[in-house]
Amino acid sequence: MATITPHKIPPAGAAERPSELVVRRRSRRAEFQKSWRLHWQLYLLALVPIAYFVIFKYVPMAFNVIAFKDYSPVLGPWGSEWVGLDNFQRLFTNPVFGTLLKNTFILAFYLVLASFPIPILLAIALNEIRNGWFKRTVQMVTYAPYFISTVVVVSITILLLAPNGIVNDGIGNVGAGPIDFLGDPNFFRHVYVWSDVWQTAGYSAVIYMAALAGIDPALHESAKVDGASRLQRIRHIDLPGIMPTAVIMLILGVGNMMAIGFEKAYLLQNSLNLAQSEIIPTYVYKTGLINADFSMATAVGLFNSVVNLCLLLVVNFVAKRVTGNGLWR
Amino acid sequence: MSATTLSKKPPKVREPFSDRMFLIVVTLMLVVLLALVLLPLIYIVASSFSSPAAVNAGRVSLWPVEFSLEAYRSALSNSEVLQGYYNSLIYAVAGTIISVTLTVAIAYPLSRKTFYGRNVIMTLLIFTMLFSGGLIPTYMVVHDLGMLDTRWALLIPNAIGVWQVIIARTFFANTVPDELYEASQLDGAGGLRTLWSVVLPLSKPLLAVLALMYTIYQWNTYFDALVYLKDPDLFPLQIVLRNILILNTPGRAGSVDLAQSMHQMQLANVLRYALIVISSLPVLIIYPFVARFFTKGVLVGAVKG
Structure with missing residues (x-):
């Protein structure tokens, strides 16, 4: 089954020790640079499908904000007026x-x-x-x-x-x-x-x-x-x-x-x-x-x-x- | 098995009575099941080859009555059906090419162990399986992109299946040995070159499975067309089928003569049986040959994802 290994979360308190954070960041960056040198063509290749997932899967997730708004096509999902939980209240009642x-x-x-x-x-x-x-x-x-x-x-x-x-x-x-x-x-x-x-x-x-x-x-x-x-x-x-x-x-x-x-x-x-x-x-x-x-x-x-x-x-x-x-x- | 002739070997125990009874019950059960699946299909096919009058009178069961090809003639002279067939072919071919290309384009990089960020990307892909943006927000995106009422609306918004990405990634990771990558790197081949001339030639079974899955999806789906298309000239076959088979709107009717309109009605009814056969035929013909690959593909994804 899918092994989802989240990236190691820095231990609590790590943020207060800037030196360690910098080192980790630098090593991640080094890792990415190494991978990029080897695979830059593949990163470019993956760009289109990744754009697909962003546009057709993640943007719609964001558009869910209109559930909390009074959506007007003219104002768009971001410009429409907030109504809080009104829609849900209307739904549940x-x-x-x-x-x-x-x-x-x-x-x-x-x-x-x-x-x-x-x-x-x-x-x-x-x-x-x-x-x-x-x-x-x-x-x-x-x-x-x-x-x-x-x-x-x-x-x-x-x-x-x-x-x-x-x-x-x-x-x-x-x-x-x-x-x-x-x-x-x-x-x-x-x-x-x-x-x-x-x-x-x-x-x-x-x-x-x-x-x-x-x-x-x-x-x-x-x-x-x-x-x-x-x-x-x-x-x-x-x-x-x-x-x-x-x-x-x-x-x-x-x-x-x-x-x-x-x-x-x-x-x-x-x-x-x-x-x-x-x-x-x-x-x-x-x-x-x-x-x-x-x-x-x-x-x-x-x-x-x-x-x-x-x-x-x-x-x-x-x-x-x-x-x-x-x-x- | 007759163990009597080989008396030297330990004699095979004859199955006890209860086990043989059990086996008979199981076999009977399967025969009933077989009939349950098969009979409706046989009935549809038999009706499609019967005369409209016989079908309407309910005289057809499992064999054509008053053999007639009228239903097929009528179906194949229906311009909406032909247009739908043509459109579905376009969607199936174009959609499959786009989908397979995009799936490989993301699955292959994700299969490389040295590809930085692969776990994060995979997690983000899998998350879309668990939580979807929903119908309306997706519709808004398609609308904003100006894809509504264009062929693109059926080809792009559902182009990549995460399940298919998992299958492809697993395949690449398990079939292409690391040594090959090293060798092709030594030869100075870049990432794309390696994919094109080393990995893909080794992955023909995978490409076949992906192509099949996407083709069948495109051929059978109607939801996207229902939501995104208004122009009847773009309708895929499934929408045409829905209009004729389920909504009962059989093209144009326009005869005044009562006897003739009676015949028209009967024909419209038997037409539905023929349409079911015509639309499912392409898939059911290739199915016995591809079922094995299909299963293999599904299992790869299921076991190793």
Whole structure:
């Protein structure tokens, strides 16, 4: 995992000893000069991508100040008038906010909960199969939907689940009335989550397959000699073996939780299911780009990003405590 | 395995009954899963090759009924679809070239151990994965740069993926031995020369993986176009698909005749099935050949990042 080694922070009190600071500065400078002499061309090369990150990632972070302002396009983000926490106050007292938060959280939790265990089960099941042809076929087919676009996956979902679609035809044959999967708000989350699992389970399983392949076969051999059943071997060898991978996948899943697909939610959304399908990202899009309330939309987006970051840090902390595995050291 | 013939070797234990049962259950489970993934796709393909009337009457299940290419003819004569296809090809090719170039340009320096500041830069890149500026502020930047409603809006603002940088950096760090750098330095090659004539020739698998990832991203994404583009002439295929498939706005309709408009409606419906096939075909055709590389790339990033 990414080893983020922060530069050594000078020990407390170092600032009062100017001589040491000067020495450190000088040595850093010397180090940079040495590196520059060797790599000046690479520094120039890296300049363009670095500019990209500054312009498209860090400048927007700075533009988040308009969440605390009454943004006017004429005055620009820096010239607009400060309003303190007004936008947030407006947001938190807005009756929509509670629903928004609830919808986002439930959908996100549901998604993590459903899409975490299934790839693991799939990988373990595939790992048990000895027939190479069958194994490859299942792997190939389940992996394929990952490469289909969100628009197409949602279209397929809509075509299948429409009131006159094939699924409802099947339900009708059994004698039940047609179910309005797409219009009934209560079905939105199920449709969203399970079409997502349909699309990504095979892809995520690949990562676990690799982890399973990395387990020492000798462990399985000796367990077999000891008379362990397949199920026991899965429980005591395979599951612990993929634990580190699973933890990291879970952290990443939770870390991306609040960033859940605007893309898909917006596509599956319609005026009928809005009660459960309106989530923070779709609200940001509508408030900001359709109603042109930039400050408000930015405030909502900032709130979302901060919550997301906090969740990631908390999960990472807990995972490190419990399992010893984390995103970074 | 038949261990009976080799009686000298320790006899292979025949799996106990419970294990064989377990294996059967697992296999059945996988067969069900296979069906769940495959059947919707087969249904879509079968419908796309059926007559509009059969599709509308719900008579198609897993095999084309009244085989017909009408849907495809209609899809391929739709000017919006063709324009979208053309635009998406441009975005995919140009976007991939730009993205791969920029990714290598940052990943390679970061892979060199003697590159001063690499840890700070890497940390700053990874931070952008954890905390994003958000939709509106990014939109403001794109607006201020005058990129709105131009092709650049789809090519530049998401040109570099940090994940891809991690993959590339790991690849460079693990595949190019330090001795090669020393040798090329002795030969008097500068940093760029070394990258071009020593490192890149060794990195073809990496370049392939990056190109694939970016191409598929460009082909499949619609979000940036939704946010940044208003001009229909610039729309990528996915936006056209969304308009036709999800918003139900099938191009121009303009017939007065009832029977004909009925047929038009049916055609519009079956057109959607054909569009799904046409738009996903390029990706699904190359997929079996590239899945392996793709996986490898993902794993390199996942294991070593």
